[in-house]
Amino acid sequence: MAIKNLFERLRKGLAKTARLFNFTTWFKRKVDQSFLDDLESRLIQADVGVVATERIIGRVKDAYGGKEVDENLVEFVKQELKDLLRDPRPGTLTFAQSGPTVLLIAGVNGSGKTTSIAKLAQRLKDDGHSILLGACDTFRAAAADQLAIWAQRSGSEIVRGNAGADPASVAHDACDRALARKVDVLIIDTAGRLHTQQHLMRELEKVRSIIARKIPGSPHEVLLVLDATNGQNAIRQAEIFTKSIGCTGVILTKLDGTAKGGVVVAIRQTINLPVKFIGVGEAIDDLQAFDPDSFVESLFA
Ligand SMILES: Nc1nc2c(ncn2[C@@H]2O[C@H](COP(=O)(O)OP(=O)(O)OP(=O)(O)O)[C@@H](O)[C@H]2O)c(=O)[nH]1
Ligand SMILES: [Mg+2]
DSSP states (O other): OOHHHHHHHHHHHTHHHHGGGOGGGGTTOBOSHHHHHHHHHHHHHTTOOHHHHHHHHHHHHHHHTTSBOOHHHHHHHHHHHHHHHOOSSOSSOOOOSSSOEEEEEEOSTTSSHHHHHHHHHHHHHHTTOOEEEEEEOOSSHHHHHHHHHHHHHHTOEEEEOOTTOOHHHHHHHHHHHHHHHTOSEEEEEEOOOOTTOHHHHHHHHHHHHHHHHHSTTOOSEEEEEEEGGGTTHHHHHHHHHHHHHOOOEEEEEOGGGOSOTTHHHHHHHHSSOOEEEEEOSSSTTOEEEOOHHHHHHHHHO
């Protein structure tokens, strides 16, 4: 997709959060306590988090206290957000040196795992990779059907088990198939689970260890799918999933459905995981690689 088009999609997807960052109505207003209180309340509503909000408010007060709100102040706030989001780690996927790259996808119920896998498969397919999907969500019969429909649309293959089958055995078969067919990328879908359900977390650990045993060096990415509409609650989920299965990155979905898009800042500040992709809509091409600068620019566009 052309760059301009991508940015437009991002801007539309973040519109609900962007409403909180419409500073133009504040131009000429004095930077006094009442302005700082307004700014603080917007940052909190956007779910940027308390620590980041306090930092921004403190720095705006120091630099602009007693002055008027103008373009420079807006640029200053933008730069603060970009600095808070900066991550030395690359936001791109890690690929295997040789053999199949395995991506394990996990998260709580309904966070957008299966949809994000479909979008990711399409992206990778468009980049020329061959894709195999492993339907390790055997909990609901409909789950593998849902994945199969997406697989067909993106021209990917799928390995599935019977309803109620052990997810680890499906992962085992999917790895075998990936090796036999020499596919480039194997993406493993898993059933949604609450981070508080210990037996289900153990099941996920088992899936992970089977994959690691079958394909040494894998999984190359363990991506945690977080629903942005959950705001700060996502952070607790991230802590527990990471402890259990060693997540390597986040896919933050449903940014289009919430004004809490600032939660990316809170995620960056509180959990040690890079946000790799963001979901900004339900269409197949509504998954974007996360880029802090264009994210911030689109909030103010
Ligand atoms: N608006 C919007 N909806 C999304 C996005 N990502 C996923 N969804 C929707 O969220 C709902 C749940 O998505 P799924 O992909 O089935 O979620 P899941 O995590 O696989 O769910 P379980 O397997 O039941 O745990 C679907 O209606 C998706 O269309 C997004 O970025 N934006
Ligand atoms: Mg699913």
